[in-house]
Amino acid sequence: MNETVFTNARLITPDAVVEGTLAVRDGRIVSLDNGASSLAERIDLEGDYLMPGLVELHTDNLEKHFIPRPKVLWPQGVPAFFAHDAQIVASGITTVFDALSVGEYHDKGRIAMLGKAVGALNSCRSTGKLRSEHLLHLRCEVADPRMQDLFFPLSDTPALSLVSLMDHTPGQRQWRDTSSYRTYYSNIASWTDEEFEQVVERLQTARDGCAEDNAASVMAFCRERGLPMASHDDTLVEHVEEALGNGIAISEFPTTMEAARHASENGMLVLMGAPNVVRGGSHSGNISALEIAQAGYLGSLSSDYVPVSLLEAAFALSEGGYMSLPAAVGLVTANPAEAVGLADRGSLEVGRRADLVRVSMVEGQPVVRNVWREGAEVF
Numbered sequence: 001m002n003e004t005v006f007t008n009a010r011l012i013t014p015d016a017v018v019e020g021t022l023a024v025r026d027g028r029i030v031s032l033d034n035g036a037s038s039l040a041e042r043i044d045l046e047g048d049y050l051m052p053g054l055v056e057l058h059t060d061n062l063e064k065h066f067i068p069r070p071k072v073l074w075p076q077g078v079p080a081f082f083a084h085d086a087q088i089v090a091s092g093i094t095t096v097f098d099a100l101s102v103g104e105y106h107d108k109g110r111i112a113m114l115g116k117a118v119g120a121l122n123s124c125r126s127t128g129k130l131r132s133e134h135l136l137h138l139r140c141e142v143a144d145p146r147m148q149d150l151f152f153p154l155s156d157t158p159a160l161s162l163v164s165l166m167d168h169t170p171g172q173r174q175w176r177d178t179s180s181y182r183t184y185y186s187n188i189a190s191w192t193d194e195e196f197e198q199v200v201e202r203l204q205t206a207r208d209g210c211a212e213d214n215a216a217s218v219m220a221f222c223r224e225r226g227l228p229m230a231s232h233d234d235t236l237v238e239h240v241e242e243a244l245g246n247g248i249a250i251s252e253f254p255t256t257m258e259a260a261r262h263a264s265e266n267g268m269l270v271l272m273g274a275p276n277v278v279r280g281g282s283h284s285g286n287i288s289a290l291e292i293a294q295a296g297y298l299g300s301l302s303s304d305y306v307p308v309s310l311l312e313a314a315f316a317l318s319e320g321g322y323m324s325l326p327a328a329v330g331l332v333t334a335n336p337a338e339a340v341g342l343a344d345r346g347s348l349e350v351g352r353r354a355d356l357v358r359v360s361m362v363e364g365q366p367v368v369r370n371v372w373r374e375g376a377e378v379f
Contacts, residue, residue, distance in 0.1 A: 053094025
């Protein structure tokens with residue numbers, strides 16, 4: 001038996017923060033006790049927090065390592081993937097769903113990197129040397145006519161564990177205000193008014209010709225395989241109703257209070273961006289995650305494009321009085337794990353997987369000191 005004892009810790013359990021001791025044996029939590037341990041062989045956490053490893057359902061961080069500059073595809077996939085893994089584990093994330101876009105509207109290099117990134121994921125997982133557990137989240141752009149040709153060759157990837165359906169057509173969902181769409185893409189295109197109208201018309205026409213069939217094909221595949229699905233950027237109650245009717249259980253980044261409320265009240269997990277919390281608002285002008293938290297509809301958080309934001313946001317919600325620290329930690333551990341059927345992790349409870357994070361407070365901010373995955377120190 002391989003046993004490790006952590007003592008003099010502030011244990012963040014599902015219901016409380018307890019000063020005590022936690023023991024791990026063979027990769028599982030075997031006990032939690034109040035007070036310090038007198039055992040000679042123990043790890044003294046010196047009053048730091050000990051919390052479950054973070055569970056990340058949607059991060060675009062891998063893109064930064066495969067496309068470090070616009071349209072620059074990094075030639076070596078394995079080193080890029082391990083660099084991504086290092087950043088993920090240093091942020092306290094022990095289970096990560098690497099989100100890759102299946103389709104795009106303007107050439108940012110996402111299609112060029114797709115197969116290469118999935119290949120690197122498979123290769124790196126097979127080495128047994130990754131520090132976080134990496135799973136695959138395919139983000140399906142249903143308005144891209146190429147989507148099915150891109151999705152189905154990757155659909156047998158063993159790591160595939162989550163699929164989301166997105167529609168980033170100007171005039172739809174997040175971009176129902178086409179002027180916001182134009183502003184967002186101003187860094188890659190300078191359109192005249194006439195040119196922009198032509199772009200919008202072209203993309204909307206393409207959507208009308210393929211989105212319904214693309215969505216239906218992906219959802220049928222997921223139902224057959226029992227894969228969890230997420231809707232993306234729900235804006236209207238009708239979007240949520242459509243998702244519910246299709247058996248979708250996760251509402252990623254709803255853009256309005258109405259959509260978030262309807263999703264939450266009908267049992268969907270409302271997942272918002274942790275950067276939205278840390279920054280105090282959406283970078284694209286959508287609803288603030290803090291407003292959704294205040295209303296009681298926030299079910300989970302994703303670091304999206306800043307891995308370290310996941311931990312920061314949980315502590316910020318507690319410090320801001322939106323919820324208790326155990327509840328805030330649940331947003332980034334137990335809740336996302338439960339939503340995708342990972343019942344073996346996400347909380348400090350006897351029998352759960354010993355994915356653990358030691359957190360110190362430095363100048364009032366949470367900082368990851370050490371990480372253990374299934375009881376083995378990985379950071």
